[in-house]
Amino acid sequence: MRAGDRSGRAPKLALEEAVSLAHALPGLEVAGAEVVRLPKPHPGLLFGTGKVEELRARIEADEVELVLIDGTVSPVQQRNLEKEWKVKLLDRTSLILEIFADRAATREGVLQVELAALSYQRTRLVRAWTHLERQRGGLGFVGGPGETQIEADRRAIDEQMVKLRRQLEKVVKTRELHRAARAKVPYPVVALVGYTNAGKSTLFNRLTGAEVMAKDMLFATLDPTMRAVDLPHDTRVILSDTVGFISDLPTQLVAAFRATLEEVLDADLIVHVRDISHPETEAQARDVEEILEALGTDPAIPRLELWNKADLLDAEAAETARNLAARRDDVYLGSALTGQGLDALLDRVAGELTETLAEVTLRLPYDAGRARAWLHEQGAVQAERQAEDGTRLDLRWTQRQAARFAAAFPALAPAGTRPPAEAKPEPDRSDDPWAKPNG
Known part of the structure; x- marks a missing residue:
């Protein structure tokens, strides 16, 4: 059942998403689902007494053991409804918590x-x-x-x-050590992002051959998985599969959600995977963009869109999607399942990242040993020679490495180096639910 109108979207589609949430929890069999309209929620029972009695009869007839309500239920309402219906009751937050607990790896x-x-x-x-x-x-x-x-x-x-x-x-300190080790690999990072169930893990598996969980259910992936992938033009990248985004994520889960998305903040390129066959694909895309902005993702990071699941479109819808995609140079229509359209996307990704691998010559004074050692650790040094005024280094590095060097050694950074995203002042998001602390 769906309590209230949380997002302004079509109740029927919101109910379908809620049912998908239920299917994401192992062992649950959905006996039925319906939209219950609430002009004014009852403070003690959520529903009116007549509706409570009607639903009680259905719950008993279908031998239901668990009721899920896609919305917020107060503790008093939960206690009273469980007493009236003699079942366990979970609201949206409780259900997503259960799914997160089951999926977190x-x-x-x-x-x-x-x-x-x-x-x-x-x-x-x-x-x-x-x-x-x-x-x-x-x-x-x-x-x-x-x-x-x-x-x-x-x-x-x-x-x-x-x-x-x-x-x-x-644990975070250990993770930072792992990230530092990955940062030494001079490969660009490509992050796959998108609304949950958009097909990111299917795309990740096709490109990497990895056995990442890629089921047709919400929150199939809850922790980033990273693999090295060879793209056209002899371009090797680190591909990162991330947790799917979702609208109206409970505030208690914001920190857990953000922890799984930190790889996005370090990416050299972001591929936004959209389920183009979904009736609310535009609304889902807006949710993703809003969350990326709230996370503080650097707007200078290049972004491409894969309009996925094109194989599910009928002929007319497919033609419309092709015409819309043709008007934008950052959109590729395809299917992670069949491979349709992926060659063009990967060629573009490789091209974008080849452009981001800049070649520069940097002069370091002889007393800048730490900076020289850092560049060697990153694998960015192609050649090195001594001069009277210091060491000349021929570098080939990504924008991410250049930004990190500028943050660590600002006085030595080449002119025009893009400042790192983390050096930017934090925007005021006091009214943003994503910015609320966990707990």
Whole structure:
């Protein structure tokens, strides 16, 4: 069921997405789905008493054990509906948390999801269950006599969140070491981004031969997977498959979501994979662009679009898509499943990245040993010779490497080097839900 109108999109299509979310959780069999219109949500039951009774009869007839509501349900509403229907109830946030927990593969992803789940639970400790109304005695070692159960629960959650954050700090440091090691490989990074279920993992598998999970379900991939790929013109790149974007992502999951997308911020080129066969492909594309902007992605990073799943279009829709794509030089119509249109896209990607591999000659004073060592570690030095005023280095590097060199050694950077995205002042996103802290 879908509670309220969260995004202004067609309720039927939003319900289809909600059903896809349900299918993404293993072991669930969807017995039925419907849009329930709520002119004014009931504070205690969400639905009116008549609708509650009608749905109770259907739940009993179909022997339903779990009800999913695609929207926000308050703790009181959840408790009352579970009592009325005698089933377990999950709202949209709870369901996505469950999916994230099931899909997260890396240690950082698992910790971020656990932290998000605790943050969500903490917000719901508002007399949601009867045991929270009892007074708790004790010897005063944990909160003292008279501490309510809700305060004890909140304290336990806070302590666990502190432990998780400490573990995350260690994991993030390890991840930074891995990223530093990858940065030494002088290959450009190509990030695949797009709305969830757009076909990114299918494209990734076709190009790399990797066995990345690529099922027809939402959130099939939750952690970036990176592989080296050889493109036309003898161009080797690092290809990064990322988690799919989704509208109205619960705020508790923003940090977990962002943690899986940090590779995008370091990319030399972004390929936005769109499901061109989806009725709301334009709205999905806007969601992706808004999230990329909110993440602080450098607008100077080149972007291309693959209008994927062209094989699912009928003749008329395919002709319309071809005409629209022809008007733009950054769009390629194709199919990751059949391979249609991918050769042209890969040729363009290689061309773009060949242009970003700049060749420059840099003079370093003899006392700039750290800068010289950094360039050698990056594999950017093609030739080196000594002169009276210092060392001449012939470099071949990516824009990403040039930007990092400029950040680390600003006085030595060549003129015109693009400043790194992370050096830009943070835009004011105080009203942006993506900018809210996790917890």
